[in-house]
Amino acid sequence: MNHDAYDDDYLRGILASVKTIAMVGASEHWNRPSSFAMKYLQSKGYRVIPVNPVAKAPEILGEKVYKSVEEIPFAVDMVDVFRRSEEAPAIVDAAIKKGAKVVWMQIGVRDDEAAAKAEAAGLKVVMNRCPKIEYGRLHGELGWGGANSGIISSKRRKAG
Amino acid sequence: MTKSPPKPGFETLAIHAGASPDPATGARSTPIYQTTAYVFDDVEHAASLFNLQSYGYLYSRLTNPTVSALEERIAALEGGRGAVCTASGHAAQLLAFFTFMEPGDHFIAATKLYGGSITQFGRSFQKFGWQASFADPDEPANFKRAIGPKTKAIFVEQLANPAGAVVDLAAIAKIAHDAGLLFIVDNTMASPYLCRPIECGADLVVHSTTKFLSGHGNAMGGAVVDSGKFDWAKSGKFKSLTEAEPAYHGLKFQETFGDLAFTVHGHAVGLRDLGATMAPLNAFLTITGIETLPLRMERHVANALAVAQFLEKSPAVAWVSYAGLPSSKYFKLAQKYLPRGAGAVFTFGLKGGYDAGIKLVESVNLFSHLANVGDTRSLILHPASTTHRQLTAEQQAAAGAGPEVVRVSVGLETVADLIADLAQGLDKSARG
Numbered sequence: 001m002n003h004d005a006y007d008d009d010y011l012r013g014i015l016a017s018v019k020t021i022a023m024v025g026a027s028e029h030w031n032r033p034s035s036f037a038m039k040y041l042q043s044k045g046y047r048v049i050p051v052n053p054v055a056k057a058p059e060i061l062g063e064k065v066y067k068s069v070e071e072i073p074f075a076v077d078m079v080d081v082f083r084r085s086e087e088a089p090a091i092v093d094a095a096i097k098k099g100a101k102v103v104w105m106q107i108g109v110r111d112d113e114a115a116a117k118a119e120a121a122g123l124k125v126v127m128n129r130c131p132k133i134e135y136g137r138l139h140g141e142l143g144w145g146g147a148n149s150g151i152i153s154s155k156r157r158k159a160g
Numbered sequence: 161m162t163k164s165p166p167k168p169g170f171e172t173l174a175i176h177a178g179a180s181p182d183p184a185t186g187a188r189s190t191p192i193y194q195t196t197a198y199v200f201d202d203v204e205h206a207a208s209l210f211n212l213q214s215y216g217y218l219y220s221r222l223t224n225p226t227v228s229a230l231e232e233r234i235a236a237l238e239g240g241r242g243a244v245c246t247a248s249g250h251a252a253q254l255l256a257f258f259t260f261m262e263p264g265d266h267f268i269a270a271t272k273l274y275g276g277s278i279t280q281f282g283r284s285f286q287k288f289g290w291q292a293s294f295a296d297p298d299e300p301a302n303f304k305r306a307i308g309p310k311t312k313a314i315f316v317e318q319l320a321n322p323a324g325a326v327v328d329l330a331a332i333a334k335i336a337h338d339a340g341l342l343f344i345v346d347n348t349m350a351s352p353y354l355c356r357p358i359e360c361g362a363d364l365v366v367h368s369t370t371k372f373l374s375g376h377g378n379a380m381g382g383a384v385v386d387s388g389k390f391d392w393a394k395s396g397k398f399k400s401l402t403e404a405e406p407a408y409h410g411l412k413f414q415e416t417f418g419d420l421a422f423t424v425h426g427h428a429v430g431l432r433d434l435g436a437t438m439a440p441l442n443a444f445l446t447i448t449g450i451e452t453l454p455l456r457m458e459r460h461v462a463n464a465l466a467v468a469q470f471l472e473k474s475p476a477v478a479w480v481s482y483a484g485l486p487s488s489k490y491f492k493l494a495q496k497y498l499p500r501g502a503g504a505v506f507t508f509g510l511k512g513g514y515d516a517g518i519k520l521v522e523s524v525n526l527f528s529h530l531a532n533v534g535d536t537r538s539l540i541l542h543p544a545s546t547t548h549r550q551l552t553a554e555q556q557a558a559a560g561a562g563p564e565v566v567r568v569s570v571g572l573e574t575v576a577d578l579i580a581d582l583a584q585g586l587d588k589s590a591r592g
Binding site: 030031033035036039040043107108130133136140141142143144145146147148149150151152153154155156157158 | 180211213216231235241244245409415416419420
């Protein structure tokens with residue numbers, strides 16, 4: 001699996017199949033990037049479970065905060081890594097153990113060894129990308145702000 | 161897993177990028193969204209938009225669906241991550257520098273620039289405390305020598321107007337990046353069909369879309385394209401993109417938007433506060449123009465070469481400065497950076513000097529005497545008496561706009577008609 005460039009269909013498939021996302025590093029501060037991504041993904045119908053061992057608030061954006069992926073008492077489809085690359089291997093291990101189908105590492109987060117381990121365990125992996133940006137790009141929203149989505153289509157798409 | 165289709169070619173992007181059928185109506189041509197504002201679903205939606213948490217339209221000073229279709233089109237053609245369209249090319253330059261310059265900061269610009277850029281940089285920018293110095297781009301090491309502690313960027317123009325100078329982009333990009341500086345290229349005269357500066361190391365590309373992109377001389381506009389590749393955090397100098405922005409509750413653009421930081425900032429801060437927004441109608445006209453950019457540029461450069469070859473043989477002409485001619489000192493660089501043709505705007509010198517220049521521009525019947533370039537129509541200008549008259553004699557000479565110089569922008573008419581018009585004009589100018 002080439003992690004320098006992803007096929008749009010690969011990303012589309014992931015975003016269409018997952019419903020519940022554990023976001024490791026979700027911040028209780030609304031002006032942090034993780035909060036932007038969590039709020040956006042919620043608005044697109046995903047359930048986002050915040051994982052943050054040091055958050056003071058019991059809830060973030062209406063969802064109970066868990067201290068670790070292991071602590072979440074129900075299944076999650078995807079683990080989104082909003083932590084530094086050094087922390088990725090441990091979070092990937094937790095995602096494999098949890099039975100997640102996808103590990104997604106945010107912009108700037110990449111660990112090829114951990115990715116290979118996840119893929120060997122049958123998980124799909126995305127690194128150095130943001131699910132908010134990719135969702136917006138693939139659904140015709142990113143271009144609203146002047147971004148180059150790389151999408152060419154003669155089909156009418158529903159916005160958002 | 162199905163494979164994605166191959167990367168679309170330039171001609172496909174020129175027609176389709178940014179312009180899927182309208183999601184609301186299915187309209188195939190991009191509609192002109194002639195509206196100032198957009199309703200909010202509810203207070204929460206409004207808050208998300210104001211906080212930059214959601215994608216969406218808020219107010220047309222910042223973003224507009226017709227304008228954003230054009231932005232994506234231009235970004236795609238330049239191979240950039242995103243683009244910000246503006247009211248004019250000058251507004252694009254102002255917005256580009258406004259994003260990262262602080263009072264007391266310095267940048268180095270090429271001496272061979274459109275005269276309006278020299279005036280904007282050298283005079284008006286001083287009011288913001290932005291210092292510009294100028295270096296001859298024919299010798300890239302000149303830029304290196306001009307770098308000081310407050311220098312943040314290097315700015316050059318490819319096929320620099322009016323003389324058609326070809327700039328060694330890769331060499332200057334290396335000088336800029338070795339010093340942690342941003343490299344900005346004005347690609348108005350080449351258009352992305354002839355030259356793609358981002359592939360040669362440019363971080364930002366600016367355009368007057370009024371010229372070849374729009375192509376028909378009917379719509380003002382500008383654009384800044386961001387490559388998405390510049391690391392704003394590395395040098396610690398580009399604080400507006402890396403440090404907390406008070407007007408957005410302490411948001412940090414690079415941290416939050418990654419390689420879209422410049423594009424988001426350009427709208428959310430640049431257009432918000434400078435207000436130099438492109439009108440939706442102008443965006444529509446420019447979108448329509450760009451659809452035929454590849455075809456037009458092919459004809460522009462073919463006609464330009466034929467006209468240049470004719471002029472080179474004319475007894476009234478002292479010299480022709482067209483990088484597509486082997487006689488040009490830029491010929492080799494043009495082969496490297498502009499393999500499809502050296503543009504359609506160039507200068508030539510008249511043996512009869514200043515008076516012959518005035519006589520020629522007043523004698524032609526098909527060439528239009530006006531201050532623009534990149535029109536379907538052929539245009540002619542005597543820079544020393546018009547666009548470059550505000551410069552000193554030294555600046556005029558440095559910009560390739562001395563008293564004997566005439567500039568043409570070769571259009572899409574029948575080339576034999578263009579040559580005949582110039583022939584009769586040169587006859588009259590030589591007779592005095």
